[in-house]
Amino acid sequence: MAIPDAGTPPVHVGFGSMWVPKGNTRVAVEAIHAQGCRAPISRGWVDLAFCPSIPGGCPTVALMLDYDAEAAAYDATRGGVPRAEAAARALLGLVPESARTLLDIGCGTGLVTERMALARPALRVLGTDASYGMARFARQRIGAVALADARRLPLPAAAVDAVGTVWLLHLLRGAGDVRAVVSEAGRVLRPGGVFVTTVDKDAAHDVGSDIDELFAPYLRPSPSDPEELVVAYGAEAGLDVVGENRFLGHGQGRTPQRAAREVRAGHFVSRLELPGAAADDLAAALLALPEPDRPRREPEYRLLAFRRRG
Numbered sequence: 133m134a135i136p137d138a139g140t141p142p143v144h145v146g147f148g149s150m151w152v153p154k155g156n157t158r159v160a161v162e163a164i165h166a167q168g169c170r171a172p173i174s175r176g177w178v179d180l181a182f183c184p185s186i187p188g189g190c191p192t193v194a195l196m197l198d199y200d201a202e203a204a205a206y207d208a209t210r211g212g213v214p215r216a217e218a219a220a221r222a223l224l225g226l227v228p229e230s231a232r233t234l235l236d237i238g239c240g241t242g243l244v245t246e247r248m249a250l251a252r253p254a255l256r257v258l259g260t261d262a263s264y265g266m267a268r269f270a271r272q273r274i275g276a277v278a279l280a281d282a283r284r285l286p287l288p289a290a291a292v293d294a295v296g297t298v299w300l301l302h303l304l305r306g307a308g309d310v311r312a313v314v315s316e317a318g319r320v321l322r323p324g325g326v327f328v329t330t331v332d333k334d335a336a337h338d339v340g341s342d343i344d345e346l347f348a349p350y351l352r353p354s355p356s357d358p359e360e361l362v363v364a365y366g367a368e369a370g371l372d373v374v375g376e377n378r379f380l381g382h383g384q385g386r387t388p389q390r391a392a393r394e395v396r397a398g399h400f401v402s403r404l405e406l407p408g409a410a411a412d413d414l415a416a417a418l419l420a421l422p423e424p425d426r427p428r429r430e431p432e433y434r435l436l437a438f439r440r441r442g
């Protein structure tokens with residue numbers, strides 16, 4: 133980042149793509165401004181939105197887990213091969229056998245992508261992800277992986293027969309992000325090609341357990357990936373709904389202990405709003421539940437399939 137030499141020395145605050153509780157960035161910038169210093173702010177790949185009420189801008193982070201930091205533990209904590217296989221099978225169940233190329237957007241470590249490639253040897257499977265840490269693993273698994281933002285894919289129009297996004301749209305909280313990703317999926321699909329995506333992902337986690345009862349007061353009022361919104365964006369992008377499927381979240385049935393740990397680590401940022409000390413309060417309440425090491429029911433996730441018009 134280039135910082136002009138003139139003027140008072142600046143104080144740089146780098147939040148990268150880490151989870152920053154709401155308001156912390158404002159406090160940091162106000163404190164720097166109070167000292168008469170400038171506050172240059174770098175925008176991580178999760179993007180920062182600027183609040184115009186503070187001169188120089190106050191950033192707020194579009195909340196997302198730091199997937200670079202998460203990468204090494206990702207597979208083991210997201211149901212490993214059984215979950216990936218279930219997701220791959222359900223997704224491929226919506227992709228015609230005639231498809232020859234499939235792009236997995238937000239492929240993460242490539243666990244699901246690899247299962248798709250193994251299940252359909254005639255299908256050329258490509259992946260993209262914005263996190264270097266995640267994409268590094270995917271590259272070892274499937275080779276053809278691009279480090280790219282799903283809102284601007286490095287592919288020409290009508291390049292592939294199928295596009296998939298598994299557990300991506302619910303994470304995108306920036307204005308226009310989900311619409312941009314669905315639009316990109318439509319753009320890179322050839323006419324007649326198929327786009328398959330998870331919808332209502334966070335809602336699937338509500339299995340009516342005692343953990344869900346504790347989560348209820350903190351649920352975000354507006355998830356990013358409700359079916360009706362994704363269908364509307366699909367229609368704009370020339371994508372019509374043609375089917376749906378489900379897959380079991382093997383290993384995703386949480387124990388209160390695991391939920392408490394994950395609440396503290398910021399795993400639920402797309403689902404829960406936890407201002408101030410709320411994360412600690414919620415974690416303590418979770419740990420006080422009976423049978424804290426018994427997993428509650430596993431969730432079931434929904435996939436919607438769209439066909440590109442034309």
Ligand SMILES: C[S@@+](CC[C@H](N)C(=O)[O-])C[C@H]1O[C@@H](n2cnc3c(N)ncnc32)[C@H](O)[C@@H]1O
Binds near residue numbers: 283
């Ligand atoms: C929950 S993981 C899902 C990974 C994989 N699809 C799976 O099911 O295991 C979400 C992935 O989306 C990626 N991601 C988030 N925002 C993105 C964006 N704007 N562009 C590309 N990838 C993104 C993250 O880096 C992460 O690897």
